[in-house]
Amino acid sequence: MAPNSESRQTRSEVPEVVISRLPQYVRILNRLLDDGTQVVSSQQLGEKLQVTPAQIRKDLSYFGRFGKQGRGYSVSDLLDRLRQILGINSPWNVAVVGVGRLGRAILSYPGFNPDGFHLVAAFDLNDSVVGETVGGLTVRKMDELDRVVQSEKISIGIVAVPVEYTQNVVDQLVACGVRAILNYAPITPQVREGIRIRNIDPVLSLQSMTYYISED
Numbered sequence: 716m717a718p719n720s721e722s723r724q725t726r727s728e729v730p731e732v733v734i735s736r737l738p739q740y741v742r743i744l745n746r747l748l749d750d751g752t753q754v755v756s757s758q759q760l761g762e763k764l765q766v767t768p769a770q771i772r773k774d775l776s777y778f779g780r781f782g783k784q785g786r787g788y789s790v791s792d793l794l795d796r797l798r799q800i801l802g803i804n805s806p807w808n809v810a811v812v813g814v815g816r817l818g819r820a821i822l823s824y825p826g827f828n829p830d831g832f833h834l835v836a837a838f839d840l841n842d843s844v845v846g847e848t849v850g851g852l853t854v855r856k857m858d859e860l861d862r863v864v865q866s867e868k869i870s871i872g873i874v875a876v877p878v879e880y881t882q883n884v885v886d887q888l889v890a891c892g893v894r895a896i897l898n899y900a901p902i903t904p905q906v907r908e909g910i911r912i913r914n915i916d917p918v919l920s921l922q923s924m925t926y927y928i929s930e931d
Contacts, residue, residue, distance in 0.1 A: 729777045736774055737801055739764055744794040756787040803831050808867050810836040810893070812884050813875035814844050814854050817899055821873060822850030835867045840880060857887065864891040874898045885912070 743763050747755055757768035764771070775781045778800050781788055798804040809832050811818055818837070827834055837852045838860055839845060847854045855863060863869070872888040874881060874896060881900040888896060895911040898904060901919075906912050 733774045733777060736764070736766070737797055740774075741794060741797050741801065741803070744790055744797070747790050748794060752790055754787045755790050755793075760788075806831045806833055807871055808833050808835045808869045809871045809873060810834075810838065810860075810864065810867075810869045810888075811873045811875065812838045812857075812860075812888070813877075813899075814839040814847070814849055815875065815877075818873075818875040819849050821875060822852060832871070836863050836869060838863075840876065840884075857884075860887055861891045864888075864893060869893060871895045871897070874900060874904075876900060878902045 740760065743760065744755070757771040760771050761768040778796070781793055781796065795804070809827070811821055811834060814822065814837055818839070822834060822837055834850065834852065837849060837854045838857050839854050840857055842856070845854050845856050869891075870893065872885075872893045872895070874884050874888070876884050878900045881898065881902050882904045885896055885898065885904040885906060889906060889910055894909070896904075896906070896913070898912060898914045899916075900914075901916050903914055904912060
């Protein structure tokens with residue numbers, strides 16, 4: 716079954732942990748392609764991703780049949796299909812809300828464009844920041860959000876505002892038609908069904924690691 720023939724129900728049934736691994740597959744496959752590798756086995760992929768070959772095969776089986784038994788996977792074909800499954804075979808326009816220290820770092824990071832994520836607009840709640848140029852973008856007022864989201868066809872928002880403003884900013888993005896949000900504030904905003912949100916909190920990640928290295 717080709718990825719573009721998946722039903723919506725099938726897509727929704729794929730475990731989130733599987734979806735979270737697919738971008739890692741894409742990254743590894745890109746490196747293999749750059750190195751001139753044409754065919755890769757599930758064993759080789761598993762070694763690079765530190766998962767078992769059986770897990771690789773199980774992950775891919777959610778999306779159809781890939782490769783041929785005993786012959787491995789065509790790196791370029793598998794990469795193309797995974798990019799299609801993830802929806803990264805075409806570019807996405809992204810807005811950043813919050814141009815403090817974190818927002819400035821995000822806007823200055825060069826790694827988004829090569830992977831198809833184009834930062835096309837920046838907004839801030841603080842009028843003293845509005846009008847500055849950061850990462851090649853002019854910081855706009857929040858009351859321009861709806862117009863710019865529509866005119867720039869923005870589907871994704873990155874939120875880097877203080878915690879007390881986060882829920883309101885998320886609500887505004889959703890009201891403007893933004894369908895996916897990456898949130899850096901140490902809070903879990905509430906969103907309606909159908910909106911995808913990911914919360915990035917380094918402190919929580921550190922706390923989950925100390926469990927493994929702390930003594931009883």
